[in-house]
Amino acid sequence: MARWEPNARERLERAALTLFIENGYDATTVAGIADRAGLTKSTFFRHFADKREVLFFGQDMLAQLFSDAIRNAPPSATTADCLAAALESAAVAFTPERHDLAPQRRAVIAANSELQERELLKRARFAAAMADALRARGAGDLAARLAAEVGVLAFSTAYARWAEPENTRPFTEIAHAALDDLQACAATLEK
């Protein structure tokens, strides 16, 4: 039976990000990542399906958090309240302990067009999850799709601001400010 490795997942993640930056994403192998982390390939594959998943493993969890937060908001919650709840629920993924990984992850994705496409598709999935949840609360189709785009823009704006190397503000505070900014922008689109 495989030995349990303390913090194996985070060691693999840090080793992968270091190698992606040193040698490029394409030139980095799973064997190289495991070796740098002092672990085996089979340990890697217990935590990640492939090297790409090191960059995108939070996607399913975040889509579920967004969806649950919107579906579980009180009946009196407005659409904007639902988006705020969705963003707040994501804060578990953006803790101070994980802050130093974020600029590395962003640099790796910015350097690779295939990963940029994957990031865009991730955002489209978040928008679909939010729109489905809003429709389940009774929102009209177009209103749900627009609100979901606003939610995803608020999320990606908040993530970019949170991930700034010098940032020390917590994700929730940044996310609320981003949503406020977008609500003000939405007002300028009216007829």
Place this chain on the structure above:
Amino acid sequence: MARWEPNARERLERAALTLFIENGYDATTVAGIADRAGLTKSTFFRHFADKREVLFFGQDMLAQLFSDAIRNAPPSATTADCLAAALESAAVAFTPERHDLAPQRRAVIAANSELQERELLKRARFAAAMADALRARGAGDLAARLAAEVGVLAFSTAYARWAEPENTRPFTEIAHAALDDLQACAATLEK
């Protein structure tokens, strides 16, 4: 020298869509498309880089039209006016003569997850083109990104409504109505 084939491009497009629906996108080959159109493979490759381009060749032209319409709108134009101008400029691609191809194209894309991803990436590119053009007019970054998402939602909603088999309304009229609907939705997102 290659013989000029009248309407070769449209014949290839119609043959490809027919085969994609009959046999599936993956099972269709360029040789099969050319054969069905009564043309050669080399004629196909004078018009399209590969079979996927038959479904997405309008993408670069539309991104350029959106960008030009926004950049060339009068200085007094509001953001909403710019979006309306962008949508109007796309109408050249959605003429009554091309209407019968649209439901086929949508059916092919709906049946294939890779093509659905390509369609999502196409929309992200449209949003980037609109946002760049709005920033070039002096819009703030977040306002430009939100307006671009609204523009792309209006475009994709208008395209879906225009492509309904029984639809006979012109694209421009449908697009203006979609944008109006989205502006009304935006008002509900305010604080």
